[in-house]
Amino acid sequence: MYLRCWLALLLALVPATLSTKPGLKIKLTEKGLEYGKSQSIAALQQKLKSIKIPDISGSWKVLHIGVVKYRLSNMQIVNIGLPKTEVDLVPGSAVRLSISNTFISLHGNWKIKYLHYMKNSGSFDLNVNKLTITTDIAIKSDETGRPAVSTVSCGATVGSLTIKFHGGASWLYNLIKDVLENKARKELQKQICPLVTEAVSDLNPQLKTLNVLAKVDQYAEIEYSMVSSPTISNSSVELSLKGEFYNIGKHQEPPFSPADFSLPPQIDRMLYIGVSVFTANSAAFVYNKAGALSLYITDDMIPQGSPFRLNTKTFGIFIPQIAKQFPGLMMKLLVKTVKDPIITFQPNNVTVQATATVTAYAIQPNATLAPLFVLNLETSVSAHVFVSGMSLAGDVALNKINLTLATSYVGDFQFKPLDNMFQMVLKVVVIPKLNAQLGKGHPLPTFGKTKLVNTQLQVLKDYMLIGTDVQFTG
Ligand SMILES: *[C@@H]1O[C@H](CO)[C@@H](O)[C@H](O)[C@H]1NC(C)=O
Numbered sequence: 320m321y322l323r324c325w326l327a328l329l330l331a332l333v334p335a336t337l338s339t340k341p342g343l344k345i346k347l348t349e350k351g352l353e354y355g356k357s358q359s360i361a362a363l364q365q366k367l368k369s370i371k372i373p374d375i376s377g378s379w380k381v382l383h384i385g386v387v388k389y390r391l392s393n394m395q396i397v398n399i400g401l402p403k404t405e406v407d408l409v410p411g412s413a414v415r416l417s418i419s420n421t422f423i424s425l426h427g428n429w430k431i432k433y434l435h436y437m438k439n440s441g442s443f444d445l446n447v448n449k450l451t452i453t454t455d456i457a458i459k460s461d462e463t464g465r466p467a468v469s470t471v472s473c474g475a476t477v478g479s480l481t482i483k484f485h486g487g488a489s490w491l492y493n494l495i496k497d498v499l500e501n502k503a504r505k506e507l508q509k510q511i512c513p514l515v516t517e518a519v520s521d522l523n524p525q526l527k528t529l530n531v532l533a534k535v536d537q538y539a540e541i542e543y544s545m546v547s548s549p550t551i552s553n554s555s556v557e558l559s560l561k562g563e564f565y566n567i568g569k570h571q572e573p574p575f576s577p578a579d580f581s582l583p584p585q586i587d588r589m590l591y592i593g594v595s596v597f598t599a600n601s602a603a604f605v606y607n608k609a610g611a612l613s614l615y616i617t618d619d620m621i622p623q624g625s626p627f628r629l630n631t632k633t634f635g636i637f638i639p640q641i642a643k644q645f646p647g648l649m650m651k652l653l654v655k656t657v658k659d660p661i662i663t664f665q666p667n668n669v670t671v672q673a674t675a676t677v678t679a680y681a682i683q684p685n686a687t688l689a690p691l692f693v694l695n696l697e698t699s700v701s702a703h704v705f706v707s708g709m710s711l712a713g714d715v716a717l718n719k720i721n722l723t724l725a726t727s728y729v730g731d732f733q734f735k736p737l738d739n740m741f742q743m744v745l746k747v748v749v750i751p752k753l754n755a756q757l758g759k760g761h762p763l764p765t766f767g768k769t770k771l772v773n774t775q776l777q778v779l780k781d782y783m784l785i786g787t788d789v790q791f792t793g
């Protein structure tokens with residue numbers, strides 16, 4: 320008894336301790352479900368065309384005639400229509416697909432034999448009307464963190480059947496009609512749900528294309544696996560994805576984790592993607608750890624027309640020791656972050672705060688670098704974020720910088736006069752380089768060949784909301 324209680328308690332605790340909060344959420348609205356439905360109905364219709372009604376044969380004893388043998392064969396579906404399909408959400412459990420007024424038209428042949436030598440044959444049309452199919456589809460996370468759908472219930476009801484015979488005499492029709500009707504009903508009831516189940520399973524290969532680990536560049540990849548099964552509310556299906564940047568091949572967790580966030584109740588677009596500030600900060604963590612946030616600046620990167628050159632002559636005007644100790648040498652600067660940059664999302668405002676050092680070197684004739692001084696750089700940049708194709712990209716502009724002298728290898732000097740020169744270097748060299756990288760963006764979660772249209776992006780507190788319609792192009 321105690322053991323059972325303990326087990327129950329343990330089982331209750333395990334999912335809670337294992338569960339990870341999502342860094343990214345995807346909300347599929349009713350508009351999105353409608354689009355998904357319109358894309359899948361044709362496939363279901365195709366499936367239902369494979370319904371086969373086996374040949375029927377038998378015999379009766381008829382007064383004055385004796386034994387009449389009959390055979391109904393070659394029954395083929397000639398037309399099928401699913402004019403009314405609806406998707407509804409069953410909060411907490413499933414997506415319900417209801418198909419009503421379905422019609423199926425079949426054509427077949429009949430043949431009878433009696434009095435040993437009398438034969439008669441013709442064809443018939445069988446129309447199935449007001450067929451109703453209702454199926455509940457569950458969406459779960461599979462073992463790879465991709466969504467998977469399955470049919471949890473299915474029911475098919477055949478409304479009415481009408482049969483029209485061609486050829487032969489009417490007394491025969493009544494004999495065959497009931498048999499045919501019963502058989503057709505039974506076969507339809509038996510075959511429809513397994514085909515619906517198949518059509519639903521056929522969606523899984525498409526869902527399996529979710530890019531659960533999307534490569535960004537040589538340093539980073541982003542994980543989009545689901546951290547829990549989707550939640551189904553009365554108006555949407557919501558997927559909770561990890562949305563975390565990692566070093567390629569080396570998955571180290573940052574010293575912070577995602578905060579709870581919930582998407583607003585918007586419904587105009589098919590999809591809403593909420594990208595939390597955690598996702599952005601995990602990128603900052605990865606790139607800083609990988610040493611990717613550093614840049615050597617050489618004189619050839621400074622615009623031609625600039626009076627400031629990266630050489631000891633120019634610097635010597637402000638710091639005479641440099642010109643004296645290292646006459647006639649070119650210089651090099653190394654800008655390097657010393658902490659993970661911190662990104663904040665406020666309504667309509669993305670700000671990145673970075674702490675870096677700028678080390679100035681003289682390039683000696685034998686190519687060794689002689690350090691001259693080190694500056695601390697506190698900078699804040701404003702980012703503009705946008706969706707480009709299937710990627711989230713951005714660019715930044717300098718807000719403010721604060722440069723202070725950290726170490727000098729050439730004795731005391733007044734740093735202030737150099738402030739403008741470093742601002743210029745940041746503006747014309749560092750920021751454009753950064754923007755070239757940010758402009759490439761990183762891939763958003765996608766399923767197969769899709770295109771985003773009518774995309775809008777809003778920055779809200781602690782997350783960004785991308786509202787978009789989708790077009791399957793594959
Ligand atoms: C849907 O659910 C929300 C919250 O759970 C509730 O406020 C709302 O009234 C529901 N809407 C409908 C149409 O049931």
Ligand SMILES: *[C@@H]1O[C@H](CO)[C@@H](O)[C@H](O)[C@H]1NC(C)=O
Nearest residue numbers: 663665667668669670701718
């Ligand atoms: C954005 O927010 C930062 C502080 O988080 C502030 O310094 C900056 O001025 C804001 N920018 C705009 C355009 O509001």
Ligand SMILES: *[C@@H]1O[C@H](CO)[C@@H](O)[C@H](O)[C@H]1NC(C)=O
Nearest residue numbers: 682683684685686687688689
């Ligand atoms: C390079 O030249 C500098 C200055 O002449 C000297 O101090 C240094 O030892 C040299 N380094 C190497 C590796 O030759």
Ligand SMILES: *[C@@H]1O[C@H](CO)[C@@H](O)[C@H](O)[C@H]1NC(C)=O
Nearest residue numbers: 695696697720721722723724
């Ligand atoms: C610049 O940074 C220094 C050292 O971190 C700090 O003492 C100073 O207050 C900062 N100045 C501004 C204007 O933020």
